[in-house]
Amino acid sequence: xxxxxxxxxxxxxxxxxxxxxxxxxxxxPKVKQIIDxxxxxxxxxxxxxxxxxxxxxxxxxxxxxKQIKSAYQQVDKELISALKLAAKRIRSYHQKQxxxxxxxxxxxxxxxxxxxxxxxxxxAPGGTACYPSTVLMTAIPARVAGVKExxxxxxxxxxxxxxxxTLIAADIAQVDRIFSVGGAQAIAALAFGTKSIPRVDKxxxxxxxxxxxxxxxxxxxxxxxxxxxxxxxxxxxxxxxxPGYCAADLLAQAEHDPLxxxxxxxxxxxxxDEVAQEVKKQxxxxxxxxxxxxxxxxxxxxAVVADxxxxxxxxxxxxxEHLCLMAKGADAYIDQLANAGCIFIGxxxxxxxxxxxxxxxxxxxxxxxxxxxxxxxxxxFTKFISLVDVDKASxxxxxxxxxxxxxxxxxxxxxxxxxxxxK
Numbered sequence: 001x002x003x004x005x006x007x008x009x010x011x012x013x014x015x016x017x018x019x020x021x022x023x024x025x026x027x028x029p030k031v032k033q034i035i036d037x038x039x040x041x042x043x044x045x046x047x048x049x050x051x052x053x054x055x056x057x058x059x060x061x062x063x064x065x066k067q068i069k070s071a072y073q074q075v076d077k078e079l080i081s082a083l084k085l086a087a088k089r090i091r092s093y094h095q096k097q098x099x100x101x102x103x104x105x106x107x108x109x110x111x112x113x114x115x116x117x118x119x120x121x122x123x124a125p126g127g128t129a130c131y132p133s134t135v136l137m138t139a140i141p142a143r144v145a146g147v148k149e150x151x152x153x154x155x156x157x158x159x160x161x162x163x164x165x166t167l168i169a170a171d172i173a174q175v176d177r178i179f180s181v182g183g184a185q186a187i188a189a190l191a192f193g194t195k196s197i198p199r200v201d202k203x204x205x206x207x208x209x210x211x212x213x214x215x216x217x218x219x220x221x222x223x224x225x226x227x228x229x230x231x232x233x234x235x236x237x238x239x240x241x242x243p244g245y246c247a248a249d250l251l252a253q254a255e256h257d258p259l260x261x262x263x264x265x266x267x268x269x270x271x272x273d274e275v276a277q278e279v280k281k282q283x284x285x286x287x288x289x290x291x292x293x294x295x296x297x298x299x300x301x302x303a304v305v306a307d308x309x310x311x312x313x314x315x316x317x318x319x320x321e322h323l324c325l326m327a328k329g330a331d332a333y334i335d336q337l338a339n340a341g342c343i344f345i346g347x348x349x350x351x352x353x354x355x356x357x358x359x360x361x362x363x364x365x366x367x368x369x370x371x372x373x374x375x376x377x378x379x380x381f382t383k384f385i386s387l388v389d390v391d392k393a394s395x396x397x398x399x400x401x402x403x404x405x406x407x408x409x410x411x412x413x414x415x416x417x418x419x420x421x422x423k
Contacts, residue, residue: 001250001262001264001275001276001279001296001300001301001302002300002301002302003272003273003276003302003303003304004301004302004303004304005269005303005304006304006305007305007306007310007313007314009303010265010303010305010310010314011314011317013301013303014263014301014303014314014317014318015317016318016319016367016368027209027210027213028213028217030210031184031210031213031214031217032217034049034183034184034185034188034210034214035184035185035187035188035191035214035217035218037049038185038188038189038192038194039188039192042189042194042195043061043194043195043196043197045185046061046181046185046186046189046194046196046197047061049183049185050155050156050180050181050182050185053182053183053185054126054155054156054157054158054182054183055158056156056157056158056159056160056180057160058156058160058180060196061179061180061181061196061197062177062178062179062180062196063162063167063178063179063180067161067162067167068167068168068170068171068178071164071165071167071168071171072164072168074164075164075165075168079165079168080168082356082357083132083136083165083168083169083172084172085357086133086136086356086357087136087140087169087172087173089357089358089359090136090137090140090141090359090360090361091140091143091144092359093358093359093360094140094141094144094145094359094361094377094378095144097377097378098144098145098378101114101378101379102114111386111387111388112384112385112386112387113384113385113387114382114383114384114385115382115383115384115385116145116146116147116148116381116382116383117142117145117147117201117202117223117381117382117383118147118148118149118201119147119148119149119150119151119198119199119200119201120142120147120149120150120151120200120201120202120203120204120381121151121152121153121190121200121202121203121204122134122135122138122139122142122150122151122152122153122175122203122204122205123138123152123153123154123182123186123187123203123204123205123206123207123211124138124152124153124154124166124205125154125155125182125205125206125207125208125211126154126155126156126157126162126163126182130163130165130166131166132163132165132166132168132169133169133355133356133362134205134206134362134363135152135154135166135169135170135173135175136169136172136173137361137362137363137376138204138205138361138363138376139152139170139173139174139175140173141361141376141377141378141380141381142204142378142380142381143173143174144378145378145379145380145381145382146381146382147381149176149177149198150173150174150175150176151175151176151177151178151179151190151197151198151200152170152175152177152178152179153178153179153181153182153186153187153189153190153197154166154178154179154180154181154182154186155180155181155182155183155186156180156181156182160180161180162178162180179196179197181197182207182211183207183208183210183211183214184210184211184213184214186211187203187207187211187214187215187218188214188218190203190222191203191218191221191222192218192221199222200222201222201223202222202223202224202225202380202381203215203218203222203223203224203225204224204225204363204376204380205225205363206228206363207228212227212228212229215227225363225376225380226365226369226373227367227369228363228366229259229366229367230256230257230259230260230261230366230367231253231256231257231260231261231321231322231366232253232260232261232262232263232320232321232322232366233249233250233252233253233261233262233263233320233321233322233323233324233351234261234263234264234265234315234318234320234322234323234324234340235249235250235263235264235265235266235323235324235326236265236266236308236311236312236315236323236324236325236326236327236333237264237265237266237267237268237271237275237324237326237327238266238267238268238271238308238326238327238328239267239268239270239271240326240327240328241266241268241271241326241327241347242326242347243271243274243275243277243278244278244282245326245347245350246264246271246275246278246326247275247278247279247281247282248278248282248350249324249350249351249352250262250263250264250275250279250296250300251279251282251283251286251292251296252350252351252352253295253322253351254291254292254293254295254296254300255286255288255291255292255295256291256295257291257295258291258294258295258298259295259299260295260299261295261299261300261301261320262295262296262299262300262301263300263301263302263303263318263320264301264302264303265303265305265311265314265315266302266303266304266305266311267304267305267306267307267308267311268304269304272302272304275302276302279296279300283296308327308333309336312333312336312337315337315339315340316337316338316339317339318339318368319339319340319365319368319369319370319371320339320340320341320370321340321341321342321364321365321366321370322340322341322342322344322351322354322364323337323340323341323342323343323344324343324344324349324350324351325337325343325344325345325346326346326347330345330346331345339368339370339371340370341364341365341366341370341375342354342360342362342364342375360375360377361375361376361377363375363376364376395421395422396422399418399419399421399422400422402414402415402418403415403418403419403422406418
């Protein structure tokens with residue numbers, strides 16, 4: 001990994017630039033064509049694209065209950081137990097969030113109603129890996145929020161089947177229906193509806209560039225949770241940090257994708273050198289060695305800065321998806337951190353626990369969008385309806401001001417609607 005020294009060089013290196021490889025717009029016409037064809041031809045287009053892009057010739061888009069049931073016989077019992085534990089913790093976390101928000105928002109006189117969305121579509125990526133964890137992290141918050149119907153779309157393997165762990169996770173998360181469709185065509189199907197796949201109110205979940213662009217293009221027709229980019233981690237560490245832990249967490253993000261970013265900001269040159277050596281050593285044994293190595297070579301960075309304050313300033317500038325604090329007295333720095341998807345405190349808080357079992361959804365803002373957006377949570381699956389209930393005393397108190405403002409804006413009918421009531 002490249003090591004640089006000093007705040008200013010680090011600031012230049014961490015200044016966000018739109019990645020030409022991920023956000024290139026030359027793919028948008030292709031994605032738009034897919035969306036238009038799904039809108040026009042429905043299921044027929046989905047069958048065609050699944051055969052063409054995934055190499056799978058399907059006879060049905062929907063996964064049957066029998067297939068879901070048989071999935072339990074195809075995996076180790078330990079994996080089923082682990083998925084159930086993760087589901088329990090994710091559910092508990094979001095139930096606590098719901099109790100907190102609902103108790104405040106439903107207080108008498110607060111002036112708003114909370115309503116869950118009717119139907120949502122969750123996307124679980126496929127391709128080089130399967131992601132049962134993403135199913136749990138999207139479907140469970142939706143269920144806790146009170147969504148009535150949860151649809152799952154996910155690309156099939158070349159044999160036409162959805163991986164068993166994904167089906168089991170969907171069953172544990174109480175997904176209503178599962179469809180073996182991926183890519184931009186799946187997003188289009190959820191947005192417009194087809195004979196097999198019902199139209200939804202909102203689409204959530206991460207995916208590749210085709211999925212991201214499709215979500216961007218259908219926004220407004222359907223709601224979206226955000227536009228997820230490549231995974232990223234930024235670690236702030238001092239001389240007390242464990243170099244082996246730092247290297248392991250950097251590699252855990254790098255193995256996601258060649259476009260993933262793994263960054264270490266440290267106050268110790270010694271630690272920087274040790275982490276760089278640890279990364280080389282640990283990289284050798286990885287199955288996804290090629291992917292992780294490309295990520296580290298192109299986007300990996302170790303920066304040595306003067307103190308933790310400089311590191312925090314850089315972190316807030318970068319606004320990472322995952323931010324790890326591996327420094328003495330880490331708790332004391334939390335209030336200074338303004339921009340991050342999720343913050344991990346201390347040596348024991350590896351990002352991997354957040355990815356799978358700790359509780360908060362691992363669907364987090366990327367690409368510096370943590371400056372203005374939040375992790376996926378129950379608020380993504382609800383809507384607030386303002387409530388106005390005016391008694392005569394309030395009318396008398398507020399009516400004259402409303403009338404004056406309305407006439408100042410040139411809306412005399414507005415003013416008269418209030419004034420009639422004042423008489």
